[in-house]
Amino acid sequence: MAIESRRPGNDLSRVLDASGISLDVPPGGIVLSKRLASHLDVKSGETIDIEFLTGRRETFGVTVTALVDLHFGLGAYMDLEYLNALFRQAPRLSVVNITFDTMQTQALHAAIKDIPRISGIIEMNENRRSFENTVEQNIVVMNTIYIAVAVLITIGVTYNAARIQLSERARELASLRILGFGRGEVSYILVGEMMLIALMAQPFGWLIGAGIAHLMTNAFTSDLYAIPLVLKPATFTLASLVVLSAALASVMIVRVRLDRLNLVSVMKTRE
Numbered sequence: 001m002a003i004e005s006r007r008p009g010n011d012l013s014r015v016l017d018a019s020g021i022s023l024d025v026p027p028g029g030i031v032l033s034k035r036l037a038s039h040l041d042v043k044s045g046e047t048i049d050i051e052f053l054t055g056r057r058e059t060f061g062v063t064v065t066a067l068v069d070l071h072f073g074l075g076a077y078m079d080l081e082y083l084n085a086l087f088r089q090a091p092r093l094s095v096v097n098i099t100f101d102t103m104q105t106q107a108l109h110a111a112i113k114d115i116p117r118i119s120g121i122i123e124m125n126e127n128r129r130s131f132e133n134t135v136e137q138n139i140v141v142m143n144t145i146y147i148a149v150a151v152l153i154t155i156g157v158t159y160n161a162a163r164i165q166l167s168e169r170a171r172e173l174a175s176l177r178i179l180g181f182g183r184g185e186v187s188y189i190l191v192g193e194m195m196l197i198a199l200m201a202q203p204f205g206w207l208i209g210a211g212i213a214h215l216m217t218n219a220f221t222s223d224l225y226a227i228p229l230v231l232k233p234a235t236f237t238l239a240s241l242v243v244l245s246a247a248l249a250s251v252m253i254v255r256v257r258l259d260r261l262n263l264v265s266v267m268k269t270r271e
Contacts, residue, residue, distance in 0.1 A: 003030070003050070005080040012097035015077060018069040018228060027079040029065030035226065036074040037067050052087075060086055072225050147242055154198075154246035162194050162254035173258065187255045191248075198247040202240050209239060 006013065008024040015023040025031050030050070032042070042048055044067050051059040068075070084091050100108055105123075112118050166173075173186050210231055217229045 001036075001074060001076065003076045003078055003083075005078045005083045007080050010097075012099065013095075015068075015070075015075065018071055023068055023077070025077045025079045026065050027082045029063040029078075029082075031066045031068055031075075031077045032064055033070040033073070033075040034067050035070070035221075036076060037064070039074070043067075055087055055089075058087075062086075070226070071228060150239070150242060151246045154243050155250045158194060158198065158247040158250035159253060161197075162190065162251050163257075165190060165193070166254055166258060183258075187258055190258060191251045191255055194251045195244070195248060198244055202243070205239070205243065206236050209236075 004015075006015070006025065015025075017023055023031065030048070032040070037043065040048065042064055044064055047061050047063050049059055050062050051057070062078075080091065102125075109121065112121055169190075173189065177183070177186055213231065214229055217227045220227050
């Protein structure tokens, strides 16, 4: 794997940890990502042997000065001056980060072609825009699928439960109608009971959903990237609104059947 080296205080190319804090590598050692350190089974303060496969192809014992939590890659970072001192060489650079006027892009490409030692240019704005569009599309598709599945499951469970309640308690509800209760008052019993059950189930759904999200983030974590688990109150609120809305729609469908009950036929039915 590659070891990156930077001078402290860089603005255009920074290493950010999971908290968004810029990392300045201290001299005299190497900084590893926590996932890489776990693969190597090393801790901060220990010494590791690094075999370089370029240049003189030497092996050095380097102290792990710190471990950092990163979202992307299995990072390993060293101070540029310290790395050059290990190689006993003058400072060398393999990448230069610049900012330029986007209106002068063609002129920049033309100038780079005239410099033989520059192999190419990578425009990070285009890469970042493409990456964000891809991630956004994936998130929209996955959220749509999850919401559709949640709505279908909620409608199926709630509708079947309401139908069973209506079948088992049709005689009782018809008796209330005969005693003078209005359709809304009788429907409130069935609808209110089902919605109360759906409301009471929300905290359990939150716990199960958080557990599933934790398992999914762990399953998707790889050497390329790690997905952080971010759970916000708005996420639980949206999930509850979707479920409760689907449950209410299902119960209202059964309420139509309740309003159309033939009271005489129901009362003649034996329990």
